Amino acid sequence: MLNKYMSITVFFATTFLALQSQSDSDLWNYFGGESRGVAAVNNVLYQEECGACHFSYQPGLLPTRSWNRLMSRNELTDHFGEDIAFDDQVVFNDLMQYLTANAADNSSYKRSRKIIRSLGANEVPLRVTDTPYIVRKHRKIPNKLVIQKEVGSIANCGACHKSADRGSFDDDNVSIPNSGFFQSWDND
Amino acid sequence: MIKKYLLLIVLASSTVLAKPVDFDQLYQSWSAGKIALGSAEKGRELWNYELIPGKSCASCHGDDLSQTGSHVKTNKLIKPLSPRTNSKRLTKARKINKWLKRNCKFTYKRECTPEEKVSFIEFIRNN
Numbered sequence: 001m002l003n004k005y006m007s008i009t010v011f012f013a014t015t016f017l018a019l020q021s022q023s024d025s026d027l028w029n030y031f032g033g034e035s036r037g038v039a040a041v042n043n044v045l046y047q048e049e050c051g052a053c054h055f056s057y058q059p060g061l062l063p064t065r066s067w068n069r070l071m072s073r074n075e076l077t078d079h080f081g082e083d084i085a086f087d088d089q090v091v092f093n094d095l096m097q098y099l100t101a102n103a104a105d106n107s108s109y110k111r112s113r114k115i116i117r118s119l120g121a122n123e124v125p126l127r128v129t130d131t132p133y134i135v136r137k138h139r140k141i142p143n144k145l146v147i148q149k150e151v152g153s154i155a156n157c158g159a160c161h162k163s164a165d166r167g168s169f170d171d172d173n174v175s176i177p178n179s180g181f182f183q184s185w186d187n188d
Numbered sequence: 189m190i191k192k193y194l195l196l197i198v199l200a201s202s203t204v205l206a207k208p209v210d211f212d213q214l215y216q217s218w219s220a221g222k223i224a225l226g227s228a229e230k231g232r233e234l235w236n237y238e239l240i241p242g243k244s245c246a247s248c249h250g251d252d253l254s255q256t257g258s259h260v261k262t263n264k265l266i267k268p269l270s271p272r273t274n275s276k277r278l279t280k281a282r283k284i285n286k287w288l289k290r291n292c293k294f295t296y297k298r299e300c301t302p303e304e305k306v307s308f309i310e311f312i313r314n315n
Contacts, residue, residue, distance in 0.1 A: 053261075156262065
């Protein structure tokens with residue numbers, strides 16, 4: 001009798017963990033598995049300084065060399081057209097430290113690894129949406145769904161990836177506005 | 189005894205946190221001690237002014253300051269600017285200065301004059 005309940009419990013636990021291992025879930029990581037998403041943003045300063053105007057792109061979405069270039073004087077005074085140079089050196093240093101310590105090449109998360117692997121050694125992308133892995137993952141999405149006002153561009157992660165804030169970009173949590181019934185745009 | 193100290197700590201910290209911005213002092217810091225001109229009415233006029241086509245304060249913060257705005261380039265939602273709706277607004281001089289500088293450069297490609305800054309803050313305070 002005891003054996004029967006034990007085996008049922010073990011069966012469900014195994015199934016649950018097997019499913020978890022296939023999603024961008026922190027739970028799997030807790031049990032020692034490789035994390036599939038990217039590390040979630042856990043830095044209030046970064047959320048305030050960068051996340052006020054745009055999605056708080058996780059540092060694990062770009063390599064250290066990209067963050068170094070984005071945070072250079074030249075880039076900060078022309079940040080995709082805007083001057084956002086920091087007046088406060090302490091703020092700048094803290095952000096720099098956070099970004100580089102958690103950059104994709106310093107992360108063990110699966111999607112960070114994939115982004116790094118897709119990049120040539122000399123490539124220094126300034127946009128997450130210019131990395132080959134991210135380009136490939138989004139190439140089948142019809143343009144009209146991207147440019148519609150609810151989304152705007154591929155860079156607006158949270159418009160479709162409902163768990164993007166938590167660093168999870170799993171298919172299961174994707175909902176493209178006005179795309180009708182469920183369609184998978186990612187067949188890789 | 190412990191309760192008394194706890195209460196004191198809570199009271200002391202809340203006074204520090206709740207210390208309001210001294211707007212007269214802030215305005216004077218922009219115009220080297222002189223009386224800064226500017227008014228809520230002037231701020232309202234400037235609110236929709238597009239020095240660069242397609243870019244005004246309202247393009248991101250909206251016409252109704254009690255409503256959530258949306259960044260004109262990134263679509264990122266922006267919490268209401270009105271202190272009546274969003275009690276965190278205009279509570280820190282450091283943040284006011286930081287965002288006036290950044291957003292004037294965003295909207296006008298230059299820093300704002302003391303008069304413009306006073307007008308914006310007065311407009312936001314009254315809406």
